[in-house]
Amino acid sequence: MTESAIAVLDIDGTLIDSNYQHALAWYRALRSVGETRPVWRLHRLIGMGGDQVVTAVGGRELERRAGDRAREQQGKEVDALLEEMAPLPGARELLVAIKERGHPLVLASSAQQRHADVFLDKLDARDIVDAWTTSADVEASKPAPDLLRVALRKLGAPPDAPSVMVGDSVWDVEAAKKAGMPAIVVRSGGFGDDELQKAGAVAIYDTPGDLAKSLDDTPLA
Incomplete structure (x- = not known):
């Protein structure tokens, strides 16, 4: 990448x-x-x-x-x-670390708008991310890839733009696979590593903070 x-x-x-x-x-x-x-x-x-x-x-x-x-x-x-509901350990630090490496950053959420607004505020992320989605942006959500494709469109990027998904569930990994994106996963979804790997996850971390410290070992290096 x-x-x-x-x-x-x-x-x-x-x-x-x-x-x-x-x-x-x-x-x-x-x-x-x-x-x-x-x-x-x-x-x-x-x-x-x-x-x-x-x-x-x-x-x-x-x-x-x-x-x-x-x-x-x-x-x-x-x-x-x-x-x-609170940010997971290192969540905001992960957003900052990704932006410091020069990556465009979009949050692909299927949450309702009012919930997404609360989450953005909890993360203090509005000035960090380039765009975000909500459930209102798509007709079919994950594991369909529509949300990820809309996320790219929000940035004005083509569907085949180099991109990486970070999620927490097999549904995220399946959506990423359909969208042609490698998927990095944190364990907070409660799925087993074997399930996530079988779905196609390329890397698995305990927390967003652990991922932030290891970005150089991922497709977001």
Whole structure:
């Protein structure tokens, strides 16, 4: 990769410690429409876009019957948990380190706009990143590659521009693969290293801070 390679970073779960809160929010939202599912199974879907979670949980019938209601309630449940979500160790330092190396930097989030705004403020990142996305920017979210392609377009870059994805889930890795990007992963998604490697992750780190210290060993060198 050249120094101008674009860095495309996920926010939820990668920079902000939010995965388990999202799993709980989905649990509560699904219960509100009469569906009770084990939280650990819901956690396995975190990182997948909210437009796809309900179908993954209960098939097209549940999506048709209750998808919109569940998503609306999930958003409200997340609202109530936002204060508990905090940047992961070294998250802002990673953003700074990437920018200091001269990489264009875009945050590829499928969060709702109001949640993305809160996360940007928690990271104090508005003056660091070049652009960011929200769920309003795409019709199909991860593991579809649309969000990553929109992230590049936000920078005025072509779809085949040299770029690297940083995420925390197998869904991030799959989306990156479809978009033609190598994927670096942090373990905060709760997936096993074997799962992430099988999905195609090129490197795995404990925290964003660990990645920041090791950028010279990655495609963002």
